[in-house]
Amino acid sequence: MDKSESTKIEMGESSKLERKLGKAPLLGSPSHAISSAVVPTKRAGNYKRGIAIFDLILRIAAAATSIGAAVGMATAGETLPFFTQFFQFEAGYDDLPTFTFFVIAMSIVVAYLVLSIPFSIVCIARSHVIVPRLLLIIFDTAIVTLTTSAAGASAAIVYLAHNGNQDANWLAFCNQFGDFCQTTSGAVVAAFITVVILLILIVLSAIALKRH
Amino acid sequence: MDKSESTKIEMGESSKLERKLGKAPLLGSPSHAISSAVVPTKRAGNYKRGIAIFDLILRIAAAATSIGAAVGMATAGETLPFFTQFFQFEAGYDDLPTFTFFVIAMSIVVAYLVLSIPFSIVCIARSHVIVPRLLLIIFDTAIVTLTTSAAGASAAIVYLAHNGNQDANWLAFCNQFGDFCQTTSGAVVAAFITVVILLILIVLSAIALKRH
Numbered sequence: 001m002d003k004s005e006s007t008k009i010e011m012g013e014s015s016k017l018e019r020k021l022g023k024a025p026l027l028g029s030p031s032h033a034i035s036s037a038v039v040p041t042k043r044a045g046n047y048k049r050g051i052a053i054f055d056l057i058l059r060i061a062a063a064a065t066s067i068g069a070a071v072g073m074a075t076a077g078e079t080l081p082f083f084t085q086f087f088q089f090e091a092g093y094d095d096l097p098t099f100t101f102f103v104i105a106m107s108i109v110v111a112y113l114v115l116s117i118p119f120s121i122v123c124i125a126r127s128h129v130i131v132p133r134l135l136l137i138i139f140d141t142a143i144v145t146l147t148t149s150a151a152g153a154s155a156a157i158v159y160l161a162h163n164g165n166q167d168a169n170w171l172a173f174c175n176q177f178g179d180f181c182q183t184t185s186g187a188v189v190a191a192f193i194t195v196v197i198l199l200i201l202i203v204l205s206a207i208a209l210k211r212h
Numbered sequence: 213m214d215k216s217e218s219t220k221i222e223m224g225e226s227s228k229l230e231r232k233l234g235k236a237p238l239l240g241s242p243s244h245a246i247s248s249a250v251v252p253t254k255r256a257g258n259y260k261r262g263i264a265i266f267d268l269i270l271r272i273a274a275a276a277t278s279i280g281a282a283v284g285m286a287t288a289g290e291t292l293p294f295f296t297q298f299f300q301f302e303a304g305y306d307d308l309p310t311f312t313f314f315v316i317a318m319s320i321v322v323a324y325l326v327l328s329i330p331f332s333i334v335c336i337a338r339s340h341v342i343v344p345r346l347l348l349i350i351f352d353t354a355i356v357t358l359t360t361s362a363a364g365a366s367a368a369i370v371y372l373a374h375n376g377n378q379d380a381n382w383l384a385f386c387n388q389f390g391d392f393c394q395t396t397s398g399a400v401v402a403a404f405i406t407v408v409i410l411l412i413l414i415v416l417s418a419i420a421l422k423r424h
Contacts, residue, residue, distance in 0.1 A: 095379035098368045130422055137418045141353065141411055145360050152364030156310045160372075161380070167307035168373070170382040199353055202414075206349045209421040210342055 048127040051208045055136075055201060056120040062197040063113040066147070069190035070106035073099055073154075076183035080176060091173070091180040098157045099184065105150035106191060112143050123208075130209065137205040144198040151191035158185050260339040263420045267348075267413060268332040274409040275325040278359070281402035282318035285311055285366075288395035292388060303385075303392040310369045311396065317362035318403060324355050335420075342421065349417040356410040363403035370397050 076099075077092040093099035116139065119132045161181055164172035174181035288311075289304040305311035328351065331344045373393050376384035386393035 091379075096377060097371065097375075134418060134422055138415050141356070141414050144353070144357060145407060145411060148357050148360040149364035149367075152361035153368035155361075156365035156368045157372075159309065160369075160382075163309075165308060167303075168382075168385055170372075170380075173380055195357060199357060202353050203350050206346060206418065206421060209418060210346055 048208050049124060051204050052120065052123040052127055055204055055208075056117065056124060058197050058201050058204070059113060059117055059120050062194050062201070063110060063117070065190045065197065066106055066109045066113060066194045069151075069187045069194060070103055070110055072183055072187035072190060073106065074103045076180055076187065078177050078180040091177045093184070096157055098153045102150045102154045102187070102191070105146050106187075106194075109143055109147050109150075109194065112139065116140075133205055133208055137202060137209065140198055140202050140205065144195060144202065147191060147195050147198060151188055151195060154184070154188045154191070158188055260420050261336060263416050264332065264335040264339055267416055267420075268329065268336060270409050270413050270416070271325060271329055271332050274406050274413070275322060275329070277402045277406045277409065278318055278321045278325060281363075281399045281406060282315055282322055284395055284399035284402060285318065286315050288392055288399065290389050290392040303389045305396070308369055310365045314362045314366045314399070314403070317358050318399075318406075321355055321359050321406065324351065328352075345417055345420055349414060349421065352410055352414050352417065356407060356414065359403060359407050359410060363400055363407060366396065366400045366403070370400055 073093050077090065079090045093103055116136060119136055122129065122132045123136070158181070160170055160172070161177075161184070162172055162174045164170050285305050289302065291302045305315055328348060331348055334341065334344045335348070370393065372382055372384070373389075373396070374384055374386045376382050
């Protein structure tokens, strides 16, 4: 009986202690400290899982826009029914080396984005693993540079095709090849959308790395 | 005398315990656990400080190359002593809208890099603070995109100036304006060097964030 009484008193004390700890968590016992450390880790885990799911969605969107850009540019072509003094019958992406670079670069970007989807899924399944996330941020940065250089270079050429340049005596050919110009412009816009999505992906990855 | 003897025995036991702990640190007492936790933190601190110093050096190098690119392009110009059928007397960066964009973009990059140096110094002084590092990685990513688009677009125009394009009937003008072409090509190369340095900076920042 004496033993059970002492147990009762102990329980009462511990519950009092717990109530006190609830108001002053900084002075908590070791066990309380552990339990309070577990809660933010779980929250951070959910937070990181949310970022990883958003990462996957954006990655699929980026793959879609880059496929659009690559296919759009590769299939852009126009055959004129007549012959003019300055231009040939046909216009295709392979007439301009910059557009060829664009098609090759965007194909690499598409391949990378498709291959990176499994890594993104690993980041969802194991949100605390940082090696795939670090690999993703490094390769994303390299790929965003490739995409931007292709998009920037093609934008310069598309601008020239639309407006020409009097000082260099380069004439615009969009009057003749309107459809070709429209398609290539669309491809360049799609490439810039890919760039923006990739930028968001990099920022998200950096935030996910920070919260580790 | 009896008290001093018991003290002696205790000391002997504690030294034995310490010797045991030295061989099996995983089973250590709380005080030992704390001391072993402090050592990696210090090492990580030195590691991060090293990265931060390297970051500052690379940032100054990037500022130098971007100043070179901006000034090189802005001062590129050539006046021919004769008049040809296709070209004007003078060639300057403001004759081509892409080169104007290049000068503006590289000026923004220079301004950002100079303004970011204090943040980099904060990262050296307080290597555990992550907010400036996160800000640096986000803005570095935005700036690397701006630099790459300017460099890519100008590279496309420089290529056209050197080689021309028969299909679009755009003639190369580097035969006439050799010096102008050389200077602009140099500026584009300097911009691409800036891009590479900025990429290394982003990867370094990501690694520093990871080790937090």
